[in-house]
Amino acid sequence: MTARSVEQHAQHVAGLLAPLHERPAEEIPLGEALGRALAADVHSPVDLPLFRNSQMDGYAVDAASIASIPAVLPVRGVIAAGPAGTTTHTPGTAYRIMTGAPIPDGADAIVPVEDTEAADGQVRIERSRTAGEFVRERGSDVRKGMLLLPAGSVLAARHIAVLAAVGLQRILVRPRPRIAVITTGAELVDAGTTLHAGEIYDSNGIALASSARANGAEVVSITRSGDDPAEFRTLLAEATTTADLVLTSGGVSMGDFEVVKETLSPLGGHFGHVAMQPGGPQGTAVVDGTPVLNFPGNPVSTLISFEVFARPEIRRAAGLPPTEPEELPLAAAVTSIPGKRQFLRARRTDAGVELVSGPGSHLVAAMAWADVLLDVPADVTSLDAGQLVKVIPL
Amino acid sequence: MTARSVEQHAQHVAGLLAPLHERPAEEIPLGEALGRALAADVHSPVDLPLFRNSQMDGYAVDAASIASIPAVLPVRGVIAAGPAGTTTHTPGTAYRIMTGAPIPDGADAIVPVEDTEAADGQVRIERSRTAGEFVRERGSDVRKGMLLLPAGSVLAARHIAVLAAVGLQRILVRPRPRIAVITTGAELVDAGTTLHAGEIYDSNGIALASSARANGAEVVSITRSGDDPAEFRTLLAEATTTADLVLTSGGVSMGDFEVVKETLSPLGGHFGHVAMQPGGPQGTAVVDGTPVLNFPGNPVSTLISFEVFARPEIRRAAGLPPTEPEELPLAAAVTSIPGKRQFLRARRTDAGVELVSGPGSHLVAAMAWADVLLDVPADVTSLDAGQLVKVIPL
Numbered sequence: 053m054t055a056r057s058v059e060q061h062a063q064h065v066a067g068l069l070a071p072l073h074e075r076p077a078e079e080i081p082l083g084e085a086l087g088r089a090l091a092a093d094v095h096s097p098v099d100l101p102l103f104r105n106s107q108m109d110g111y112a113v114d115a116a117s118i119a120s121i122p123a124v125l126p127v128r129g130v131i132a133a134g135p136a137g138t139t140t141h142t143p144g145t146a147y148r149i150m151t152g153a154p155i156p157d158g159a160d161a162i163v164p165v166e167d168t169e170a171a172d173g174q175v176r177i178e179r180s181r182t183a184g185e186f187v188r189e190r191g192s193d194v195r196k197g198m199l200l201l202p203a204g205s206v207l208a209a210r211h212i213a214v215l216a217a218v219g220l221q222r223i224l225v226r227p228r229p230r231i232a233v234i235t236t237g238a239e240l241v242d243a244g245t246t247l248h249a250g251e252i253y254d255s256n257g258i259a260l261a262s263s264a265r266a267n268g269a270e271v272v273s274i275t276r277s278g279d280d281p282a283e284f285r286t287l288l289a290e291a292t293t294t295a296d297l298v299l300t301s302g303g304v305s306m307g308d309f310e311v312v313k314e315t316l317s318p319l320g321g322h323f324g325h326v327a328m329q330p331g332g333p334q335g336t337a338v339v340d341g342t343p344v345l346n347f348p349g350n351p352v353s354t355l356i357s358f359e360v361f362a363r364p365e366i367r368r369a370a371g372l373p374p375t376e377p378e379e380l381p382l383a384a385a386v387t388s389i390p391g392k393r394q395f396l397r398a399r400r401t402d403a404g405v406e407l408v409s410g411p412g413s414h415l416v417a418a419m420a421w422a423d424v425l426l427d428v429p430a431d432v433t434s435l436d437a438g439q440l441v442k443v444i445p446l
Numbered sequence: 447m448t449a450r451s452v453e454q455h456a457q458h459v460a461g462l463l464a465p466l467h468e469r470p471a472e473e474i475p476l477g478e479a480l481g482r483a484l485a486a487d488v489h490s491p492v493d494l495p496l497f498r499n500s501q502m503d504g505y506a507v508d509a510a511s512i513a514s515i516p517a518v519l520p521v522r523g524v525i526a527a528g529p530a531g532t533t534t535h536t537p538g539t540a541y542r543i544m545t546g547a548p549i550p551d552g553a554d555a556i557v558p559v560e561d562t563e564a565a566d567g568q569v570r571i572e573r574s575r576t577a578g579e580f581v582r583e584r585g586s587d588v589r590k591g592m593l594l595l596p597a598g599s600v601l602a603a604r605h606i607a608v609l610a611a612v613g614l615q616r617i618l619v620r621p622r623p624r625i626a627v628i629t630t631g632a633e634l635v636d637a638g639t640t641l642h643a644g645e646i647y648d649s650n651g652i653a654l655a656s657s658a659r660a661n662g663a664e665v666v667s668i669t670r671s672g673d674d675p676a677e678f679r680t681l682l683a684e685a686t687t688t689a690d691l692v693l694t695s696g697g698v699s700m701g702d703f704e705v706v707k708e709t710l711s712p713l714g715g716h717f718g719h720v721a722m723q724p725g726g727p728q729g730t731a732v733v734d735g736t737p738v739l740n741f742p743g744n745p746v747s748t749l750i751s752f753e754v755f756a757r758p759e760i761r762r763a764a765g766l767p768p769t770e771p772e773e774l775p776l777a778a779a780v781t782s783i784p785g786k787r788q789f790l791r792a793r794r795t796d797a798g799v800e801l802v803s804g805p806g807s808h809l810v811a812a813m814a815w816a817d818v819l820l821d822v823p824a825d826v827t828s829l830d831a832g833q834l835v836k837v838i839p840l
Contacts, residue, residue: 213653218647219637307545420607
């Protein structure tokens with residue numbers, strides 16, 4: 053049995069997950085759009101401001117009437133911000149006006165209240181202004197039809213602000229991939245219970261679900277199967293009705309009770325070894341039209357399988373930018389097994405990238421302490437201190 | 447009226463918001479902990495692995511019995527992963543064993559199945575192993591009582607994985623600050639309706655709520671008041687019963703209808719000018735024991751007020767790391783108004799930091815296109831191309 057390379061398996065997975073990328077855009081209320089990716093360009097349906105308005109609290113005048121100062125003008129009324137009829141300016145007079153209120157037709161400048169003194173229905177103006185000062189012209193911020201935000205924009209508060217300002221209530225975004233997680237293994241038990249001999253706490257369900265959510269997915273279910281194929285088949289049938297992608301952990305290796313492999317192999321599933329560590333045993337299948345990725349059961353192998361094979365596709369389906377690898381210097385020399393691509397748990401330090409553990413796939417504490425995976429190519433057996441190495445941010 | 451500096455106002459706000467930082471830790475299910483900050487150190491309640499188990503699918507043996515190969519050993523049984531009684535090894539024999547299954551007492555090495563051939567109740571072993579190979583000793587990953595994660599850790603999937611692996615169901619995290627948003631202004635209307643003369647869409651409610659959520663807060667309400675003080679007082683009374691912090695927009699400036707200032711000044715609110723642009727008019731109050739920050743109503747002023755005064759405190763209260771300013775070169779020369787600290791909308795480009803708009807506080811589209819605020823000190827009036835400048839990432 054020849055092992056696939058990581059690249060070969062990743063390509064195979066990408067092909068299986070193509071349907072995730074073809075789901076139609078989803079229309080959602082703007083209030084729920086934080087962190088979502090626009091599915092289409094957004095053009096403004098309106099001018100912004102929609103009407104010529106005052107940038108200051110003060111007086112609306114024509115600049116010609118205050119060319120020589122001090123100027124004393126009769127005040128014809130007060131214009132507040134808010135729904136209003138049209139007012140018309142008469143040269144040589146002023147309206148008291150509030151920030152954001154519509155400027156009378158014919159007025160062309162605003163005198164800030166700080167430069168004025170009002171008494172007996174008149175305002176005394178201490179400083180000249182040129183035409184246009186403190187006037188916000190219609191469309192000076194946004195023109196109707198203008199591209200506000202391109203497709204693919206991942207929405208932060210400031211993007212939501214402009215979409216709200218032009219009056220949009222609902223927007224089209226990339227749909228979140230719906231993911232179901234099934235963990236397998238007779239040894240798994242719930243947190244909060246006392247362990248008996250041979251049992252371990254099931255951490256892969258919550259870990260895969262958290263990983264999926266952190267990368268833009270919606271988790272529709274987290275279930276667990278023992279080593280009984282009937283039980284696993286039932287959970288899988290439920291998962292494929294609600295999910296776009298099913299992730300499983302465990303049951304893919306060389307043992308006698310590999311429930312995932314035994315169930316899915318006859319259904320056309322592919323199980324084999326990928327030349328990587330951790331995460332060597334990998335499986336894939338398509339069940340009722342839904343892609344299923346079968347990760348090994350060791351918690352670290354599971355998480356790294358997710359990072360390497362699932363994360364890029366899930367992020368792309370959700371419209372999120374890829375996690376770019378970085379090049380950083382190595383703090384100390386590292387040796388690696390020939391023929392296997394290693395993903396070593398490491399962290400950034402002032403001295404460079406430093407390993408937090410050996411290659412053991414069961415060291416879940418070290419995985420928690422890592423903030424990068426050191427990606428060592430299959431044909432590399434040693435890396436020197438100070439050498440630039442490729443790391444994948446976690 | 448002397449304007450406060452940004453630093454003075456920020457310090458005043460920090461004092462008012464001290465109660466946010468004193469809220470007790472919250473106990474939540476681990477499944478909801480993604481992105482939350484641990485409120486206390488977490489030590490492991492158990493050893494991990496909790497029992498000595500096999501790292502491979504294969505055969506449990508004693509290394510001495512396979513010192514000379516090939517060795518042919520009788521197979522005494524099969525040990526699967528899962529709840530199990532204790533088994534005892536007899537030298538010169540083997541158990542078939544699965545990954546994760548408990549190793550018989552007295553066995554000290556695992557021979558991977560790849561190096562074996564089984565037939566007629568015997569296994570032929572082709573390769574020697576030294577004591578300890580492929581054996582996961584109890585506690586080799588995590589020791590009971592060991593510090594797993596320190597207080598303050600912001601939980602990613604890999605942290606949740608280790609907490610689940612040691613059997614924790616619920617954890618103590620920093621509480622999310624509960625924030626109520628009230629926008630004010632008779633000119634504001636809902637998105638999705640047709641604007642009449644003098645009206646604008648209310649974008650500050652959704653923008654402040656999104657900003658708060660993006661920084662670890664829970665938004666308990668978003669409401670809107672016209673210019674009637676009774677209406678504002680009613681909304682404020684409701685907000686202060688459910689929120690730890692109330693954010694308002696509008697009604698703080700120099701106009702005749704400043705509902706926020708008029709309502710809160712008699713209640714001990716502080717309103718005045720901060721030497722910054724945008725965002726000059728600022729107010730603060732404490733109502734029924736709840737701090738209230740009163741931002742100006744221009745959408746860009748509102749967002750920048752949030753970034754400068756609210757974001758640092760909200761993140762700290764939620765246990766999230768501060769957003770660190772960066773130093774980047776300026777793409778082109780910039781001039782600035784003396785006496786006011788400017789927060790200019792800018793973006794990172796290959797040529798350096800580049801302004802996306804002038805200083806106008808109403809340019810909400812430019813705010814959306816920015817990815818940093820260029821922070822220009824009050825006493826600086828010009829910055830040269832290529833000069834390193836301070837920027838605040840958005």
